[in-house]
Amino acid sequence: MDVEYEDGNLLVDLFEVIARWLAIRDPILERWRGGLKPVNPMSYNDIQKIGTAGCSDLLSRTRKVKRQLKRLSDTLRELSTVVRAASDAVCANHNAVSNMCGLLSLPSELLSQIFQFVVDGTGDPVWANPTRSKAAVTLSHVSQYFRNTALSCAPLWSNICGSPEMAQLCLSQSEEALLDVAVTVGWSSNPVPKPYDMAFEQFITDALPQSKRWRSLDVHYKPKVWMFSEGTDVRQALSELDVRSLVSLCIRNDDEHLRFEDYHEFRHWNTPNLRHLIAIQYFPLALPNIANLTSLDVTLKPGQISLTSVHQEISRMENLESLSLKMGMGQPHNNDQLESFQTVELPKVRCLKIGMETQWPNWIDIYKSFFSSMSFPGAVDMHVKLYGTFRKIDDDNRPAFLSLVSEMESIIQHGMRFPRVEHFCLEVSGVNVGTSHTECFLGDQQGEIFVLVPLGIFPAVKHFTLSSNGILCAYPTEDPVTEENYRIPTLNTITVRISEMAAWGAASLIQKILSAQEERGDREEFRELVVINSDQETDAQDYIPKKVYTGDAAFEWYERRLSELDDAYFID
Numbered sequence: 001m002d003v004e005y006e007d008g009n010l011l012v013d014l015f016e017v018i019a020r021w022l023a024i025r026d027p028i029l030e031r032w033r034g035g036l037k038p039v040n041p042m043s044y045n046d047i048q049k050i051g052t053a054g055c056s057d058l059l060s061r062t063r064k065v066k067r068q069l070k071r072l073s074d075t076l077r078e079l080s081t082v083v084r085a086a087s088d089a090v091c092a093n094h095n096a097v098s099n100m101c102g103l104l105s106l107p108s109e110l111l112s113q114i115f116q117f118v119v120d121g122t123g124d125p126v127w128a129n130p131t132r133s134k135a136a137v138t139l140s141h142v143s144q145y146f147r148n149t150a151l152s153c154a155p156l157w158s159n160i161c162g163s164p165e166m167a168q169l170c171l172s173q174s175e176e177a178l179l180d181v182a183v184t185v186g187w188s189s190n191p192v193p194k195p196y197d198m199a200f201e202q203f204i205t206d207a208l209p210q211s212k213r214w215r216s217l218d219v220h221y222k223p224k225v226w227m228f229s230e231g232t233d234v235r236q237a238l239s240e241l242d243v244r245s246l247v248s249l250c251i252r253n254d255d256e257h258l259r260f261e262d263y264h265e266f267r268h269w270n271t272p273n274l275r276h277l278i279a280i281q282y283f284p285l286a287l288p289n290i291a292n293l294t295s296l297d298v299t300l301k302p303g304q305i306s307l308t309s310v311h312q313e314i315s316r317m318e319n320l321e322s323l324s325l326k327m328g329m330g331q332p333h334n335n336d337q338l339e340s341f342q343t344v345e346l347p348k349v350r351c352l353k354i355g356m357e358t359q360w361p362n363w364i365d366i367y368k369s370f371f372s373s374m375s376f377p378g379a380v381d382m383h384v385k386l387y388g389t390f391r392k393i394d395d396d397n398r399p400a401f402l403s404l405v406s407e408m409e410s411i412i413q414h415g416m417r418f419p420r421v422e423h424f425c426l427e428v429s430g431v432n433v434g435t436s437h438t439e440c441f442l443g444d445q446q447g448e449i450f451v452l453v454p455l456g457i458f459p460a461v462k463h464f465t466l467s468s469n470g471i472l473c474a475y476p477t478e479d480p481v482t483e484e485n486y487r488i489p490t491l492n493t494i495t496v497r498i499s500e501m502a503a504w505g506a507a508s509l510i511q512k513i514l515s516a517q518e519e520r521g522d523r524e525e526f527r528e529l530v531v532i533n534s535d536q537e538t539d540a541q542d543y544i545p546k547k548v549y550t551g552d553a554a555f556e557w558y559e560r561r562l563s564e565l566d567d568a569y570f571i572d
């Protein structure tokens with residue numbers, strides 16, 4: 001049916017305009033022109049030539065053309081919007097169908113491996129967490145094919161944690177797959193027989209009979225959690241477990257009163273396959289087969305657990321490849337005498353991480369003895385993290401400060417222990433500093449951090465990373481015996497992750513490093529300087545403001561920073 005309008009048939013005009021446009025790329029029909037070009041402007045002289053009558057006729061024809069073009073324009077614009085939306089929808093549907101058709105052609109065995117990658121990722125070791133169970137359930141609800149594949153993939157349901165219902169579902173679907181178990185330990189709310197006994201989540205009683213299949217176990221002790229459970233029976237059952245398949249063990253203790261320290265059920269276990277141990281505010285002393293560990297991550301506070309005992313356990317770990325030690329701030333007074341530790345060498349450790357909060361002086365001496373007794377001749381990556389609280393002194397005109405010099409000296413004392421370190425990362429920060437956009441940051445953004453940078457005692461180091469959120473006052477260390485400066489090694493790369501306030505101090509340190517390198521004739525060995533503005537980093541890490549300076553640009557960067565007082569734009 002034709003659509004009639006005042007000035008003609010819109011449908012006919014539309015067809016003719018589109019045909020003319022496709023043919024000669026001109027949308028104005030000849031019958032609209034009348035010998036003129038209504039879309040082109042006319043001069044005053046041209047209007048005088050056609051006279052009053054001609055001008056009136058021209059206005060009449062151009063008015064008609066204007067209405068016709070307006071109708072066409074509105075119609076085509078509306079059509080274009082609808083067609084674009086339909087096109088986008090068709091493209092999205094096409095891509096979805098194409099992907100689904102591709103999935104349909106995949107063998108169920110390959111689809112199962114994809115599901116396991118989605119749920120477990122590539123992490124090693126794999127730990128239990130509620131997100132994994134939710135991901136498995138989501139995959140099983142996509143389609144019947146997905147559901148059949150997911151339910152037939154036993155490893156997909158190896159995550160045992162969270163609600164009793166979800167744990168029971170996973171246990172029933174996991175068949176003979178190795179299990180990852182996470183359990184919370186609290187206090188029993190039962191009035192009898194022991195009102196203050198330990199209590200465990202209810203699903204653990206269903207998981208205990210399957211202990212032969214446990215691949216990882218995450219035990220989290222939360223003293224403020226109360227449960228209705230018979231903890232005594234569970235503890236007895238735990239001490240008798242068969243956990244020969246256990247590869248990873250994590251024990252986290254949130255109790256400041258050390259009520260969890262008498263939890264010794266682990267010492268009865270036989271764990272020949274145990275390779276990974278994470279111990280936070282707790283250490284499973286006398287754990288069998290601990291010598292087989294390849295990775296150890298320990299977080300302690302001074303006085304919480306005997307350092308001598310921990311040292312003895314570490315000395316047994318001849319196969320250790322990754323070691324992480326984090327020392328929190330202990331009590332100001334220590335009644336123990338300065339302990340001596342037997343020398344131990346851990347030649348297979350390649351990745352070494354040491355974290356330390358500011359310590360009381362009496363603990364510094366103990367840590368010096370503790371760390372100096374251990375050597376790591378095979379370490380390639382070294383990461384030191386030092387942190388504490390910015391403090392003000394009596395003079396209010398002076399900025400807050402944080403000294404981490406003693407902490408660094410207690411960790412790194414001589415170069416013979418790190419002959420092969422190639423990557424050295426130093427992170428120094430004040431914990432009472434937020435981002436530069438928060439009120440709490442503005443109060444302490446002038447905080448000074450004093451630290452020694454022991455690059456010289458790593459003779460093989462090639463890559464240096466520095467991170468700081470305060471005004472950096474960094475100095476090269478001196479040899480503790482000869483009191484002479486170490487020779488700063490030749491670096492290939494430097495990476496600094498700093499706030500605005502740390503720019504000048506970082507530039508000063510980089511100047512010392514690169515100037516010494518240039519004086520030795522090794523300027524060309526340095527490849528790049530990477531500068532990251534930590535003030536502008538987002539929590540989601542979707543944007544990382546950084547710039548890479550290569551060659552001469554790296555030397556020019558620190559020269560500009562040292563000559564400018566305003567470092568607001570230190571990435572230039």
